[in-house]
Amino acid sequence: MSKEKNSKIHENKIIKRNKLFDAAYDLFITKGFTSTAIDDIVKKAGVAKGTFYLYFKDKYDIMDHLILSKSSSVIKEALQKIKDENYDNYIDRVISFTDYIVEYFKNNKMLLKIIHKNLSFGLFRKALQKPEEYKEMKEAADLLLSSLKKEGFSNDRIEKVLFMVIELTGSVIYSSIILEEPDTIENMKPVLFMMIKKMLTI
Amino acid sequence: MSKEKNSKIHENKIIKRNKLFDAAYDLFITKGFTSTAIDDIVKKAGVAKGTFYLYFKDKYDIMDHLILSKSSSVIKEALQKIKDENYDNYIDRVISFTDYIVEYFKNNKMLLKIIHKNLSFGLFRKALQKPEEYKEMKEAADLLLSSLKKEGFSNDRIEKVLFMVIELTGSVIYSSIILEEPDTIENMKPVLFMMIKKMLTI
Amino acid sequence: MSKEKNSKIHENKIIKRNKLFDAAYDLFITKGFTSTAIDDIVKKAGVAKGTFYLYFKDKYDIMDHLILSKSSSVIKEALQKIKDENYDNYIDRVISFTDYIVEYFKNNKMLLKIIHKNLSFGLFRKALQKPEEYKEMKEAADLLLSSLKKEGFSNDRIEKVLFMVIELTGSVIYSSIILEEPDTIENMKPVLFMMIKKMLTI
């Protein structure tokens, strides 16, 4: 009975945390991070102000969790896709993976805006150090890494090249989707994929 | 006499504007953008608060001008360097250009921090539309473009590829210099240059 | 004209500062220090919140100034009284001085409450170091000191004894007026004066 009680309380806590999470997400992508006040978040979540501080340290804390959570879920989906498709060429796999992410952000411009301005690799590093919580990321990273290793990439280079592919992709996505600079994402995609292929060819 | 007086007044205005500019620059790279208040800027510049709004729309406005001005001067220097060196290989030219910029930001970490967080290509676009004011940028762009054109790059692709090279370089510089992620800039450089070469090879 | 203008502005500033001062005083003695919010003060003074911070660092700052200002004015009055009376006995002078202060606080219980809880000798020390601003205090201190010196008190002891007389007086005043402990001020007075006489007798 005590267990049941605790589980109910625990459940409530998760629900409340999620309410805050969702409210913050909605507001951040609608009004932007800076223009969103804690007050807005709690009002939308239907909880008291103090409750916010029970679950998050401050506005930056909830933002970090948000970025990680959203990124993680995109990556998870992209990962599932390439698993299902079963390419035997590793470059095709990377391209397909990338394509999924491009398409995702085409439909989530505001999220892209938010994420981009607040993204830091420190965040991802932390995430990869908690494999239980962000196992999709870990899995995605490992899959790509092992693919490249098989192709004869030196250990030393793999990480750096992958990092650059990711950074380039991120930049192009942001710039072309949000600013249409230097061109629309549709026109950038073929060039981007070509570049990725070149970068990944030994 | 009226002319003389006017020119003196005009000169005074430029001096005042520059004072604000320099003060803002010093403060931004010391304390960061967010932590710098208009109040700090005007105090350091030795002018009244209202005067700030006579010369700049707001804090973002002065920041944009700052980024443009500083970027422009780095590019100018890099440009001068590759002109002096006289490579006949266009890829070497790009690498040398890039190298100059990397080295510059290694010695100006704070500026790099500021610029990165506030960079937008809209800014550069505007700059390129005022060739008289930012002629170094225009020149640099034209030089690289014509080099690639000679090599047989299709007009359509040149701009996009160049854009990607710049974005990749920017990302790597920021990440490796500021965060040492995924490695130090020294260790990233050879890989970065290799990637650039691949990207620029037909 | 410029002078006139400046003096008008300067005058306005003093008026505004005084408004805040008076509002704070009224509220502190009515509601107490802790229960008075900056908001209350500015509303009562009829100025904006930010204006408060133009004149005072925080609530403690205005309180310190208040204590000093009020103490200073009581002391000034007490000083004037003993000057007018022209006692030739130094003990009578001290007693008369003390009596004035006792009577003053009998009629200003709330001020006594506030002052007592926030009094610190550091404050007075600072005040005595600005003789131009708090010259009454300086004068009072010097007068008493020189009286005792003439009577043969060793320099070493004068300050300590005077300190104790002041502390004792303060304690008795506070306790008897505010708490009527251990008796009313009327009944404490003769004993207090007797004790002071004993303390000041060589």
Place this chain on the structure above:
Amino acid sequence: MSKEKNSKIHENKIIKRNKLFDAAYDLFITKGFTSTAIDDIVKKAGVAKGTFYLYFKDKYDIMDHLILSKSSSVIKEALQKIKDENYDNYIDRVISFTDYIVEYFKNNKMLLKIIHKNLSFGLFRKALQKPEEYKEMKEAADLLLSSLKKEGFSNDRIEKVLFMVIELTGSVIYSSIILEEPDTIENMKPVLFMMIKKMLTI
């Protein structure tokens, strides 16, 4: 059996109360009264927040009990000392008593700080009205009172003089130990004792 159970429960309650008491004491003298939150106290005591309110009305309540308890125990020790020493001069007895308290607070500066800011004679009055709980205080008071009575002090005056001696001692201790104003406690002691002697001499 019911009795046994009840006594065990009762014991548990006392233990819990003491835990809160000790935790509060430690925190108050470490961080100060205002900076200590109920939350800190219950965490340190290892109980839930609500439990605090089962034993104490609020933060002021636990503070009052703390002051009384600590004061009572110092006084008890001081009392024991003068009993052991067996002076036949009543003034020496008071001086010795005082000296013990001075020495005690020299080694417990933080406690002194806390007590001073929150001391009120109302507290002691209450204590003296519960002789069973604070019998040391009652005893000390009676001992000193009867000493003075024997010397011919009028009943009326005894209480007041004693009150003043206590107040003076308290003020000097606080000021000299905490602020070293107007001098260190070592240098104040001889003057303080001399004053006490004068005050107690008929």
Place this chain on the structure above:
DNA sequence: GATGAATGAGTCTTCATTCAT
């Protein structure tokens, strides 16, 4: 053109207290 006093909305954060479990 220049000034700088004044504004007041906006923001985060703390914490004593309650009450359903």
Place this chain on the structure above:
DNA sequence: GATGAATGAAGACTCATTCAT
């Protein structure tokens, strides 16, 4: 009796911007 999640009022302080002089 005990718990601790939830509350939400209360509070201090900041700062970009305006405008009368």
